[in-house]
Amino acid sequence: AQRVTQPEKLLSVFKGAPVELKCNYSYSGSPELFWYVQYSRQRLQLLLRHISRESIKGFTADLNKGETSFHLKKPFAQEEDSAMYYCALSDPGAGSYQLTFGKGTKLSVIP
Amino acid sequence: DVKVTQSSRYLVKRTGEKVFLECVQDMDHENMFWYRQDPGLGLRLIYFSYDVKMKEKGDIPEGYSVSREKKERFSLILESASTNQTSMYLCASSLASYNSPLHFGNGTRLTVT
Numbered sequence: 001a002q003r004v005t006q007p008e009k010l011l012s013v014f015k016g017a018p019v020e021l022k023c024n025y026s027y028s029g030s031p032e033l034f035w036y037v038q039y040s041r042q043r044l045q046l047l048l049r050h051i052s053r054e055s056i057k058g059f060t061a062d063l064n065k066g067e068t069s070f071h072l073k074k075p076f077a078q079e080e081d082s083a084m085y086y087c088a089l090s091d092p093g094a095g096s097y098q099l100t101f102g103k104g105t106k107l108s109v110i111p
Numbered sequence: 112d113v114k115v116t117q118s119s120r121y122l123v124k125r126t127g128e129k130v131f132l133e134c135v136q137d138m139d140h141e142n143m144f145w146y147r148q149d150p151g152l153g154l155r156l157i158y159f160s161y162d163v164k165m166k167e168k169g170d171i172p173e174g175y176s177v178s179r180e181k182k183e184r185f186s187l188i189l190e191s192a193s194t195n196q197t198s199m200y201l202c203a204s205s206l207a208s209y210n211s212p213l214h215f216g217n218g219t220r221l222t223v224t
Contacts, residue, residue: 090209097161099156100156103151
């Protein structure tokens with residue numbers, strides 16, 4: 001079965017510093033990978049997905065199949081980036097639409 | 112813009128009560144999901160549905176059931192609430208595509224006393 005690991009429960013960085021939120025997955029096929037974000041008192045929402053290869057709010061994520069990773073990066077953290085971040089994987093090979101989520105990383109940007 | 116609406120933001124129930132959590136989406140999405148969100152455990156899938164009257168168990172279905180009589184509505188039922196079901200419950204919907212994002216509701220914080 002697929003698994004998503006986010007090794008850091010909490011990550012604190014200073015404003016203006018680079019940010020990297022780690023995500024590793026275990027899956028034998030070609031996964032669909034996503035990052036979701038939940039700001040304080042807001043609903044969980046999609047941040048970006050690997051198939052789009054886009055940058056959202058300055059964040060990017062590259063799928064590294066060799067290392068089975070999908071780390072989320074931003075060169076300069078902003079205070080408004082403070083939130084809970086979840087990495088998620090969908091499993092086309094299983095013919096199922098369900099997403100498997102990691103346990104999440106809380107990002108705190110210190111002013 | 113997709114809207115997923117959960118009927119209650121906060122709910123307090125007693126142990127043993129039957130509890131209904133309702134979710135409605137307005138974008139004609141085929142898939143609907145129920146997750147519970149707990150600190151340190153992330154999101155865990157309870158049940159999902161890919162069509163009317165269809166349902167599949169997720170990772171933690173014990174103690175829960177679901178109902179999908181209409182495409183836009185997906186209900187989560189706690190047959191006999193217990194204190195270990197105190198949690199934040201999130202409903203989501205998506206199109207029937209593997210790279211289609213999930214659209215979440217605001218969540219229902221359920222407390223079972």
